Amino acid sequence: MPRTPDYFNGKTIVITGAASGIGRATALIFAREGANVVCADVNEDGVKDTAEKVNEIGSQSLALSIDVTSRAAVNNMIELTLNGFGRVDFLFNSAGAAIRRSKFLEIDDELIEKTFDLNFKGTFYAMQAVLPHMLKNKAGVIVNVASMAVKRGGPNTSVHYAAAKGAVNSMTLGVAREFAKDGIRCLSISPGPINTAFAKAAASSPELIKRFLEDIPMGRFGEPEEIGELVLFMCSDACKFMTADTVYVNGGGGWR
Numbered sequence: 001m002p003r004t005p006d007y008f009n010g011k012t013i014v015i016t017g018a019a020s021g022i023g024r025a026t027a028l029i030f031a032r033e034g035a036n037v038v039c040a041d042v043n044e045d046g047v048k049d050t051a052e053k054v055n056e057i058g059s060q061s062l063a064l065s066i067d068v069t070s071r072a073a074v075n076n077m078i079e080l081t082l083n084g085f086g087r088v089d090f091l092f093n094s095a096g097a098a099i100r101r102s103k104f105l106e107i108d109d110e111l112i113e114k115t116f117d118l119n120f121k122g123t124f125y126a127m128q129a130v131l132p133h134m135l136k137n138k139a140g141v142i143v144n145v146a147s148m149a150v151k152r153g154g155p156n157t158s159v160h161y162a163a164a165k166g167a168v169n170s171m172t173l174g175v176a177r178e179f180a181k182d183g184i185r186c187l188s189i190s191p192g193p194i195n196t197a198f199a200k201a202a203a204s205s206p207e208l209i210k211r212f213l214e215d216i217p218m219g220r221f222g223e224p225e226e227i228g229e230l231v232l233f234m235c236s237d238a239c240k241f242m243t244a245d246t247v248y249v250n251g252g253g254g255w256r
């Protein structure tokens with residue numbers, strides 16, 4: 001929660017992956033706080049739906065159908081935001097996926113490239129697009145999404161994904177430190193299993209769900225809103241000394 005009650009009123013957040021899951025939940029939480037929400041996603045219908053829900057809550061929105069793996073599209077996303085709202089205060093990079101599961105020796109060039117394009121380069125492009133503007137304002141917060149997989153390495157199924165998310169955390173650290181004196185903060189969140197389409201794809205059988213749950217002392221998956229509230233806290237003025245680190249949100253588990 002912000003220290004200043006109306007802190008988010010009229011401020012603008014750009015959210016990638018806003019059509020679904022964590023991105024959508026975060027969009028609605030920022031709408032609740034009165035922020036303008038730019039909803040960006042490759043899923044056109046989903047992103048329009050999120051933007052409508054933002055409006056229903058009473059905040060302004062912009063729905064952008066973009067693929068974060070295209071630098072031009074990501075640059076355009078920031079330009080359209082500036083045309084629409086005049087400034088960008090926060091960027092939340094939630095677009096991401098494991099693409100598909102694979103044993104390490106079966107990860108081919110196409111899978112590793114697609115995984116890094118989406119999870120790493122998409123985040124990299126968005127940060128490069130927004131930072132010049134944040135530098136001009138001498139203010140801004142960027143929140144990226146990694147995964148508990150960075151602690152486990154994704155053996156047997158997703159080393160490609162864990163490595164891409166590890167790169168996201170390293171980049172977050174570097175950007176935070178490079179721009180710390182410019183009024184810009186950069187953080188990441190490394191979630192354990194969260195109830196979204198992503199987790200449903202990973203926990204695809206009752207046995208797999210049981211294995212996931214046995215590993216979480218709280219005995220449940222997280223909810224996307226629980227990540228969204230953390231994004232809100234990170235972007236707020238409640239703890240402005242916080243930058244560079246990742247925060248693990250996992251019900252105490254996910255270390256198997």
Ligand code: NAI
Pocket residue numbers: 016017018019020021022023040041042043046066067068069093094095096097098118145146147148190191192193194195196197198199
């Ligand atoms: P989700 O599948 O509900 O949402 C991901 C969104 O990203 C979708 O709306 C999808 O259309 C969008 N997207 C995919 N490729 C895109 C592209 N090229 N350009 C623009 N948008 C694109 O999944 P969820 O759970 O909300 O995932 C959000 C983030 O959280 C991802 O980065 C994921 O890797 C990460 N994560 C999720 C966990 C979970 O258990 N749900 C655990 C750890 C990390």
